[in-house]
């Protein structure tokens with residue numbers, strides 16, 4: 175059975191979220207949903223997430239899963255908001271405590287934040303198979319961008335998270351804490367060893383001036399034309415290229431707010447005694 179896939183492109187962060195479902199009136203999984211965030215006013219809003227909700231209501235879908243490919247550093251997740259509105263279980267890779275521990279130190283979070291992954295409903299292991307109504311989705315552990323990245327293989331479609339970008343954009347960066355270009359290369363080769371006709375769905379598109387947004391490609395197309403990892407590029411060549419390129423990249427604009435929320439499965443830090451939730455900004459640390 176082929177999955178039904180609806181993509182939602184967020185032009186502000188270049189993120190693509192997906193609703194994957196078996197049939198109208200059936201079951202769905204949401205992958206990598208975005209919460210709108212205005213950093214100037216430090217104000218969140220739900221216009222983007224509400225579009226997913228409207229689609230899910232229109233198709234009369236029951237939400238089984240709200241899946242993250244990793245703890246994103248470029249956008250805040252709307253997983254907690256969607257879970258409140260739609261139900262479903264949140265899930266992320268079982269290596270997430272490593273990421274939580276790293277950022278607990280960076281943000282000097284207190285004892286209320288326990289880095290054990292338990293703020294997600296379920297932690298996923300490599301090879302685990304999820305059910306989405308009549309569909310199945312297999313978890314593929316694809317670390318490198320972070321130590322806890324997953325891809326989700328649903329029948330002939332794979333949601334690759336931050337591993338590959340579209341062929342003309344190459345690959346995701348590997349210089350965040352715990353990132354590793356060598357591991358990223360091996361994860362990408364694992365994806366490129368899938369059958370050539372496998373459809374690959376990106377988590378981001380950063381819109382080169384020459385074209386509009388795109389998020390779907392195939393293993394065959396990536397192997398021929400991905401500018402960083404087409405067939406013939408060796409692991410050492412990739413590591414040299416990726417490392418050199420990462421040195422030139424600025425930190426993502428929303429890194430600091432995003433990570434603090436995303437390691438909490440999209441929940442905001444606890445309210446302080448004045449009823450306000452605060453994010454922290456470390457000085458001269460990142």
Ligand SMILES: [Fe+2]
Pocket residue numbers: 244245246247248319336
């Ligand atoms: Fe990412």
